[in-house]
Amino acid sequence: ARIRFWGRDTIFIILLMTMMLPGQVTLIPIYLFWSKLGLVNTFWPLIIPQWLTNAYNVFLLRQFFMSINTELDDAARIDGASWFRIYWNILMPLSKPALGVIAIQAFAWNWNNFFDPLIYINDPKKYTIAIGLRLFQTQQSQKMAETMAMTLIALIPVLIVFYIAQAKFIQGIVISGVKG
Structure with missing residues (x-):
């Protein structure tokens, strides 16, 4: 976003176009890719794409870097x-x-995530909490109170992570690079 080079905008448009592809279109090629790497039935096919190859993350960071004043770059140069x-x-x-x-x-x-673990993980001992909740729901379909309690317990880690990271959001809003 900060460095200009030939084809930069074309690469960005292609990246945006990948966001418009439904996941079902790329499901089989991506599964074959992870299978050839020997990573099926591990957690890596669930972690790596979300952190490193997510087009939305690249889009968000690009927009954020473009919003930072270039005077900081000039002063550092x-x-x-x-x-x-x-x-x-x-x-x-x-x-x-x-x-x-x-x-x-x-x-x-x-x-x-429910779909990706269902595709990439074959071992029931490695199932994620989303699949575990679904299995519990189908096995214990009459016990709605227990299902709701397990769902609430499954929500707690996400709330904790959000609560901890919320301080970083506020800190980032308070800090400004250039006085105006």
Whole structure:
């Protein structure tokens, strides 16, 4: 977002186009990819795509980096900072709120994800909580109170992560880079 190069906007448009593809279109090729890597029946196919290859995360970070004033870059370049130093020492600390949003959304998505664990995990001992809740619901269909209690317990980790990360959001809103 900060460095201009030939084809930058084309790459971004292609990235946005991948967000419009339904997950069912890419399901079989992605499954074959994880299978060839030998990672089926592990948690890696659930973790890696959400953290590293999610187009929404790239879009969010790009928009956030574009909103940061370029005067900070110019001042750092005058002081002799390299691109990496500008990125690591100036842009990354300012991007903590955006990274916090990505972390919370990735955690909540992976915690509540039902479809991907159903596809990639074959061992019942490795099932995620979403699949466990569904199995409990089908096995104990008459016990609605127990199902609701388990659902509430499953919600607690997401609330804890959000509560802890909420402080980073407020800190990021309070900190400003340039006085105006």
